Amino acid sequence: MPSSARTRNGLATAVRVVLVAVVALALSLAAGFPAQAATGPSITKKHFGTLPDGKKVDVYTLRNTNGMRVNILTYGGILQSIEVPDSRGKFANVTLGFDNLPDYVNKSLYFGAIAGRYANRIAKGRFTLGGKTYQLATNDGPNHLHGGDKGFDKRVWQAQPFKRNDSVGLELAYTSPNGEEHYPGTLRTKVVYTLTHDNRIRMDYSATTGRPTIVNLTNHAYFNLRGEGNGLILGHRLQINASRYTPIDKTLIPTGKVAQLSGTPLDFRRPTAIGERVNSKDQQIVRSGGYDHNYVLDRRGHGLDLAARVVEPDSGRVLEVFTDQPGLQFYSGNFLDGTLRGTGGHLYPKRSGFTLESQHFPDSPNHKNFPSTVLRPGDVYRTTTIYAFSAK
Numbered sequence: 001m002p003s004s005a006r007t008r009n010g011l012a013t014a015v016r017v018v019l020v021a022v023v024a025l026a027l028s029l030a031a032g033f034p035a036q037a038a039t040g041p042s043i044t045k046k047h048f049g050t051l052p053d054g055k056k057v058d059v060y061t062l063r064n065t066n067g068m069r070v071n072i073l074t075y076g077g078i079l080q081s082i083e084v085p086d087s088r089g090k091f092a093n094v095t096l097g098f099d100n101l102p103d104y105v106n107k108s109l110y111f112g113a114i115a116g117r118y119a120n121r122i123a124k125g126r127f128t129l130g131g132k133t134y135q136l137a138t139n140d141g142p143n144h145l146h147g148g149d150k151g152f153d154k155r156v157w158q159a160q161p162f163k164r165n166d167s168v169g170l171e172l173a174y175t176s177p178n179g180e181e182h183y184p185g186t187l188r189t190k191v192v193y194t195l196t197h198d199n200r201i202r203m204d205y206s207a208t209t210g211r212p213t214i215v216n217l218t219n220h221a222y223f224n225l226r227g228e229g230n231g232l233i234l235g236h237r238l239q240i241n242a243s244r245y246t247p248i249d250k251t252l253i254p255t256g257k258v259a260q261l262s263g264t265p266l267d268f269r270r271p272t273a274i275g276e277r278v279n280s281k282d283q284q285i286v287r288s289g290g291y292d293h294n295y296v297l298d299r300r301g302h303g304l305d306l307a308a309r310v311v312e313p314d315s316g317r318v319l320e321v322f323t324d325q326p327g328l329q330f331y332s333g334n335f336l337d338g339t340l341r342g343t344g345g346h347l348y349p350k351r352s353g354f355t356l357e358s359q360h361f362p363d364s365p366n367h368k369n370f371p372s373t374v375l376r377p378g379d380v381y382r383t384t385t386i387y388a389f390s391a392k
């Protein structure tokens with residue numbers, strides 16, 4: 001073969017090798033594989049949007065060595081996206097959310113947000129502390145929900161990123177002035193999100209107050225382990241380590257009873273598909289149009305316990321929730337109505353996401369038999385919850 005032909009052949013081979021590499025990279029990206037899975041954990045920051053009052057909102061992207069990626073907004077401390085692999089290594093975003101700030105401001109149903117000062121409901125927005133009665137906003141029918149008209153989900157948090165050997169994280173701080181949303185006491189709040197090397201999102205909450213007050217913080221992420229916007233959550237198999245719950249009245253406020261789950265369609269001690277009993281005629285389920293109940297966790301001590309485990313059979317994705325809290329609100333996305341268009345461009349129909357909110361019991365300030373949610377000056381409110389992801 002003449003040398004010019006050999007050169008041409010060599011060149012053609014080189015072009016082919018480059019082409020194959022480019023196509024392979026494109027295919028792996030299309031399959032959702034991260035481009036830099038082999039590098040160490042990282043955290044980067046970008047502008048996400050500007051609020052009507054001119055405040056700027058950032059999005060931080062946390063990435064671990066497995067390629068798991070989590071976006072956190074400084075607005076509401078929102079977990080905007082959580083990308084985790086399925087059993088074949090294919091990544092998907094498994095939390096409901098939006099791709100833009102105005103939708104979070106105008107339409108969000110607490111997607112991924114920090115709920116506070118008092119997550120969940122307080123009957124008629126009223127409670128008495130130290131002989132004084134406080135009237136909070138009634139933003140959910142006759143009741144107070146998730147901190148009121150402008151709760152922690154709608155505040156801009158101060159963010160401080162950090163990096164350790166095997167994890168990355170974001171420390172969020174917000175000081176809620178005395179009287180904000182009519183709650184007493186200046187509440188200095190911190191929520192530290194840590195993404196670990198073993199695909200866990202750890203949330204460490206802490207708070208101190210200037211006057212006696214009440215506090216109950218949680219994260220309000222909605223999950224769909226098939227991927228957000230990819231169908232309903234009815235096939236997810238859920239297990240909750242609770243043998244009791246707090247039954248609700250017509251306005252979804254606890255009656256004050258702590259009842260056994262045994263023999264009811266709310267019992268999830270054995271793994272059961274969410275859809276199996278969600279349309280039951282049981283009065284408790286009819287009242288809330290599905291599951292929307294506080295489970296009293298079977299706790300072994302004061303540390304972190306496994307509260308719930310969810311397996312999505314098609315993808316093999318698994319979510320485990322660990323917490324030190326006494327309660328867990330399981331909400332089956334009953335109020336999603338198909339009008340919200342999510343991050344990936346798909347509408348969110350009823351039951352296209354569920355939440356597992358670690359918490360103190362709803363309306364605790366009005367029930368002496370529930371664990372106390374009072375925080376006093378000099379004391380530190382501390383709680384930890386973990387979302388652990390895996391695949392099988």
Ligand code: BGC
Binds near residue numbers: 110292329331357
């Ligand atoms: C509550 C639901 C409520 C939802 C709002 C949940 O924590 O339990 O009743 O509709 O939050 O998105």
